Amino acid sequence: MQSPSTGTDGKEVAPVPVSLDVKGTVALTGRVRDDVRLEEARIDVWARPNEDVQKKLKPGDTVPRFHLPRSAVAAEGDEFAVILDRKTLKKQFVWEGDIAQLEIEIADPKTGKMTFTTASVRSIGDDLSGRKWVDPLEHPLSEAQPRISAVKPVLLDVTLKQAPSTLDADIDRCGTQEVEKEWDAWADIGETFPVDDGGGGMKFTEGSTAKFSVAVNLDFPTGSWSDESSSTITSEKTYEWPAWGAAAGDDVGKPRKYQVEVRYQLIKCSVPPYNQRSWHVLYPSAYTGPARHQIVDRPDWIGSDFTNCGPVTASLWSRSNGEGGLTGEHLEILQGNHGARRLGGRL
Secondary structure (H helix, E strand, O other): OOOOEEOOOOOEEOOOOOOOOOOOOEEEEEEEOOOOOHHHOEEEEEEOOOHHHHHHOOOOOEOOOEEOOHHHEEEEOOEEEEEOOHHHOOHHHOEOOOEEEEEEEEEEOOOOEEEEEEEEEEEEEEOOOEEEEEOOOOOOOOOOOOOHHHOOOEEEEEOOEEOOOOOOOOOOOOOEEEEEEEEEEEEEEEEEOOOOOOOOOEEEOOOOEEEEEEEEEOOOOOOOOEEEEEEEEEOOOOEEEOOOOHHHHHHOOOOEEEEEEEEEEEEEEEOOOOOOOEEEEEEEEEEEEEEEEEEOOOOHHHOOOOOOOOOOOOOOOOOOOOOOOOOOOOEEEEOOOOOEEEEOEEO
16 A cells, blocks of 8 residues: 655655546555556456455365456556445455455566555445445544545555566466465564553454555565565454453563464465466465463663653553554564565554
């Protein structure tokens, strides 16, 4: 997704929306760097199966995906938009929280550059008042939903890279996906650094969403991994670490990080018709259930005498509350004999 840039005064400047005039419900928009003209590019978009389907997939299974028609993509200059009617998505492609996980593959035949990226979008509204697609983190289910007319679609900032010699950017698309392996890993979803008599706890409620990185390797296993994409997953249960009392245990008042277990899948993208060429994607697929906390060091910015700390003005606050917020970093994934990757997860 496109991050805000910084203006001459040092303040963040919101990304400029695309200027495309399209008909239909826009699921997401994007802008490509390096002066690529997308009218001549190949653009493919898929919707991934939901967590219920993912949990049943085993190594060797083919991943069922919904390939959007080419007419669902509008492109002009360096901008593109994906049109998606919520009613066209079957139940198996709608994730918890009315979220769709989309894959976008763009290839420029003139330069031989390509990209494979992902985005999560949430459907809000209804058939009577109208529906829109929004960023799940910007519009969590726990908050009052905004006016349909006021929301903007997700905006991606896309960079195309030179395709490896093993791929032809013009014709080689991720036609078939197969689960190559899967494993469970701990993901950081928050941290607290209480001082003096502070408690420091966390509650990750059912329906909460967290964003985890998706890594892509177009020249697996020797090529490098790019983790610029992401996937937002909704929790189906509540996790809680009390700040005070007996239930908080012996670690009450200590700096802690909070983790949930996430299942990752190494997906092989095969190129039809003979599936002789391929690349790989590392995906978070679902929460597995377990949770834990770990004692951590207080960061340097707190200061040795805690001068950078202040009293908490509310006993409880959430990610969307202006009085506080939660961030987490680094999900370490071990990829068999292919080395380790550190992928980010944040709430």
